[in-house]
Amino acid sequence: MSTKPRADAERNRTRVVDAARALFVERGDDVQMPEIARAAGVGVGTVYRHFPDRQALVEAAAEHRFAEIEEYARARCFGESSGLERYLRFVGELLSRDRGLTAAIDSARGRPGSEPRGTARERLETVVAEIIAHDQAAGLLRSDCTVADVYLLVGALSSVIRKGGDWARFLDLLRDQLST
C-alpha cells in the first residue's frame, strides 16, 4: 500500500508525539501547536504533515493510555468482585492524572466514524466485552449491560473529571444506585 516512510520522518513523528504527551498530561487541551512544535524541535508545518489537525494529535498522544488500560484490565479485572467496577475506577484514576486523556475522550465522540479507531482501542473494546461477560456470568452485573453502556459511562466520567467534579463520588452514585 504505502512505500516505507523516510527515516527522519518517522523520527520526527515520534518526537512530536512525545512532546505532545508531555505537555498534554499537565495542561490538557490548551497547549498551542507552535509550542508543541518548538518542544519537539520541529516546525509547525512538520506537525501538520504528520497529523491532519490538532485533534488527531491529541488522540495520537493518548493512544498509549489505551494500551495501558487494556493491560490493567486483562491483569486485574477478572477476579471475584466486579471487574467493571475495578475498570471504571482505574480509568478514573488515569483520567484524573492525565488531562490529555480526557481531552482525547471528550472529543473522540461525536463525529464521523470516530468510535474505536486505532488498534489499541479496538483491542480494548474486546477486553471490555470480556469483562462484561465475566461479571454477568458471576451475577455481578445486569444482564443487558453492553460495551456501549461502558463507553457512555466513561464519557460521563471524563466530563465529570474535566469539570473538576468528585469522580469517586460519581462512581459511588452509579454503583450504589440512587435510591436507598
Add this chain to the structure above:
Amino acid sequence: MSTKPRADAERNRTRVVDAARALFVERGDDVQMPEIARAAGVGVGTVYRHFPDRQALVEAAAEHRFAEIEEYARARCFGESSGLERYLRFVGELLSRDRGLTAAIDSARGRPGSEPRGTARERLETVVAEIIAHDQAAGLLRSDCTVADVYLLVGALSSVIRKGGDWARFLDLLRDQLST
C-alpha cells in the same frame, strides 16, 4: 446603586438575548458573535456592551430555562414516586431539545465562582434541596445525597447528551444500579 438604564439600551439587550436564544437552541454553542449581532439588528460592539464575553451571553440566553425547570419541579416533583427521578428526566428532555442549554451547563462549571449565579438558578437550587429532602423523607433516596450530587449528575447528563449518547439509558443505569 445603579441609575436606571436607558430605554434603547434595554431594548437592544433583549433583542440580543432573543436572537441568541433562537440561534443557540438549534446550533448550540457554534454560532458566531457577528451572526448573533446581525440577527439582533445591532453591531457586535453592542453585544459586548451588554455581555462581557460570549460565555455570559450563552448563560443569559439559557436563563429562562432555569425558571422553566423550577416551575416544573415545584409542580410535579413532590408526589409519591421519586421526585428526583422526574426531575432528572425532565432536565434530560429539555437538554436534548435545546443545545443552548447544554452549552450553558457544560461551561458554567469550572471557573471562578460560577456555581449558581443568576436569581433563577438560586431559586432552582432551593427547590432541588426540597426535592431531595422530600424524597429522603419518603425513603426513596439515599440519605447522604446532596445538591452537589445533583449538579454532578446534571453535568454528566448534559455531556452525554452533547455527545449524542442515549441519555435515557444513562438515567436507567443510574437508577437501576449497575450491579444486578
Add this chain to the structure above:
DNA sequence: CTTCATTCGGAAACGGACTCCGTTTCCACT
C-alpha cells in the same frame, strides 16, 4: 555524486472573539 521524491520550516493566510473610538441617541434640566 547526481537525481528527485519526500520532508522540513516557518512566514503568511485565515477565522473568530474581543476592543476601541468617532458618531449617534436619549433624557434631564432649563
Add this chain to the structure above:
DNA sequence: AGTGGAAACGGAGTCCGTTTCCGAATGAAG
C-alpha cells in the same frame, strides 16, 4: 421644546490561535 453631555451604538481593527503553502533541505536509489 431646546440643548448639553452622558450613555449607547456600530463596525473596522486587533489579537491570538490554527492551518496552509511553498521554496529550501535532506535522504534514498542508481
